Amino acid sequence: MTSRLSKAKRIIVKVGSALLVDQKTGTIKASWLSSLVDDVADLKIAGADVILVSSGAIALGRRTLGLPKGKLKLDQSQAAAAVGQIALAQAWSEALRTKNIVAAQILVTLTDTEERRRYLNARATLSTLLAQGAVPVINENDTVATSEIRYGDNDRLAARVASMMSGDVLVLLSDIDGLYSAPPNQKGATFIPELREITPEVEAMAGKPISGVGSGGMITKIEAAKIALSAGCNMVIASGHELHPLKRIAENARCTWFLAQSSAMQSRKRWIAGTLQPTGKLFVDEGAKTALLKGKSLLPAGVKRVEGTFARGDTVSIVLIDGPELARGLVGYDAAEAKQIIGLKSADVQKLLGAGDRDEMIHRDDLVMMDRK
Numbered sequence: 001m002t003s004r005l006s007k008a009k010r011i012i013v014k015v016g017s018a019l020l021v022d023q024k025t026g027t028i029k030a031s032w033l034s035s036l037v038d039d040v041a042d043l044k045i046a047g048a049d050v051i052l053v054s055s056g057a058i059a060l061g062r063r064t065l066g067l068p069k070g071k072l073k074l075d076q077s078q079a080a081a082a083v084g085q086i087a088l089a090q091a092w093s094e095a096l097r098t099k100n101i102v103a104a105q106i107l108v109t110l111t112d113t114e115e116r117r118r119y120l121n122a123r124a125t126l127s128t129l130l131a132q133g134a135v136p137v138i139n140e141n142d143t144v145a146t147s148e149i150r151y152g153d154n155d156r157l158a159a160r161v162a163s164m165m166s167g168d169v170l171v172l173l174s175d176i177d178g179l180y181s182a183p184p185n186q187k188g189a190t191f192i193p194e195l196r197e198i199t200p201e202v203e204a205m206a207g208k209p210i211s212g213v214g215s216g217g218m219i220t221k222i223e224a225a226k227i228a229l230s231a232g233c234n235m236v237i238a239s240g241h242e243l244h245p246l247k248r249i250a251e252n253a254r255c256t257w258f259l260a261q262s263s264a265m266q267s268r269k270r271w272i273a274g275t276l277q278p279t280g281k282l283f284v285d286e287g288a289k290t291a292l293l294k295g296k297s298l299l300p301a302g303v304k305r306v307e308g309t310f311a312r313g314d315t316v317s318i319v320l321i322d323g324p325e326l327a328r329g330l331v332g333y334d335a336a337e338a339k340q341i342i343g344l345k346s347a348d349v350q351k352l353l354g355a356g357d358r359d360e361m362i363h364r365d366d367l368v369m370m371d372r373k
C-alpha cells in the first residue's frame with residue numbers, strides 16, 4: 001500500500017513541545033529535529049509542499065527567563081514565548097538549512113485565520129513562500145494574543161492552517177501514537193487505526209492531556225480533526241517519540257487516520273457556494289462567462305458593474321448582465337476598489353492601485369459555478 005502521506009501534495013506537520021524540547025534541560029532535542037528535517041526534505045523532493053506548525057516557544061523560554069516550574073500565568077507564558085520563539089525559529093532555520101531548505105517564520109493570531117481580509121493576506125503570503133520552495137514555520141503569536149483571542153493550542157491552529165491552505169494531510173506529531181477507545185493504560189483499551197467521522201462516541205474516547213508540557217491532549221486533537229475533515233483534509237495522529245517520525249508514517253507505522261469524505265477543493269467550493277447572503281454583486285459580460293466556464297479566474301476587464309458594500313475576502317455573486325447568477329466567489333478587492341478597476345486590463349489596475357496588486361478580481365480557486373439546473 002502506498003502511504004497516504006507519500007501521495008499527499010500539501011502536508012501540514014504539527015510538532016508538539018514535548019517532542020522538540022527536552023524537559024530536563026529546556027533545550028532543543030537536536031538529533032530528533034534533524035531526523036524530522038530529513039523526512040521533510042524527502043517529502044519535498046517527492047514534490048510535496050510542507051508547512052510546519054511548531055510549538056516550543058514557551059517550553060524553551062521559561063528556563064532562560066528563570067520562571068518557576070509548574071503552570072505559568074498568562075503574562076508569564078507570554079514572556080517565556082517572547083524569549084523562546086527566537087531560539088525556536090533559529091533551531092528550525094538552522095536545521096532546515098542543512099538540507100538547503102529556506103525556513104520562513106510566521107506568527108499568527110486567531111483573527112488571522114478567522115477574519116476574511118487577513119485570511120486572504122495570510123494565505124497569499126504562505127502560497128508565495130511555498131511557490132518559492134520555502135518551508136513556513138508557524139506558531140501562535142503568543143506574546144500579543146490575549147486569552148480571549150488565543151488558540152491556546154497548536155493542534156487547532158494547525159488544523160486552521162490546513163484548512164486555509166487546502167492541505168491534503170495534517171500530521172499531528174505528539175507523545176501518543178493515536179486514539180484509543182479508552183485511556184491507553186486502562187484495561188480493554190483498543191487502538192483505533194482509522195475513522196471517517198467524529199461521532200459523540202469518538203469525542204468520548206478523548207481523555208485528559210497526558211504530557212506535562214504543551215497544552216494539547218486528545219480533546220484538542222479531536223477538535224482539530226473536526227476542522228480538518230470539514231475542510232476536506234485527512235488528519236493523522238502519530239507518535240513522534242522515535243527518530244524519523246514522518247518516514248515512519250509513510251512506512252505505515254501505527255497511527256490513527258481521520259479520513260475526509262471529500263477533497264479540500266470540493267469542501268472549499270461547497271463552503272463558498274453555501275454562503276447564505278453574498279454581500280455584493282459583480283455583473284459580467286458573455287466573454288467573462290465563457291472564461292468562467294473554462295475554469296478561469298474572473299479578471300477586472302470582464303466586470304461591467306459592481307453593486308453592494310463588501311470587503312476584500314467577502315463572498316460576492318457573479319451575475320450575467322440581464323441574466324442569472326453564474327457563480328460565487330471570494331472577492332480580491334473591496335467594493336470601492338472594485339468599482340475603480342472594472343473594465344481595466346491588469347497593467348492599468350497596477351497603475352491605478354499601485355504595483356503588487358493581484359491580477360484577479362476573483363481567483364479561480366476562490367470561485368464556484370452555481371449550477372441551477
Ligand code: GLU
Binds near residue numbers: 057
Ligand atoms: N504556542 C505555544 C508555544 O510555542 C504552544 C501551544 C501548544 O502547546 O500547543 O510554546
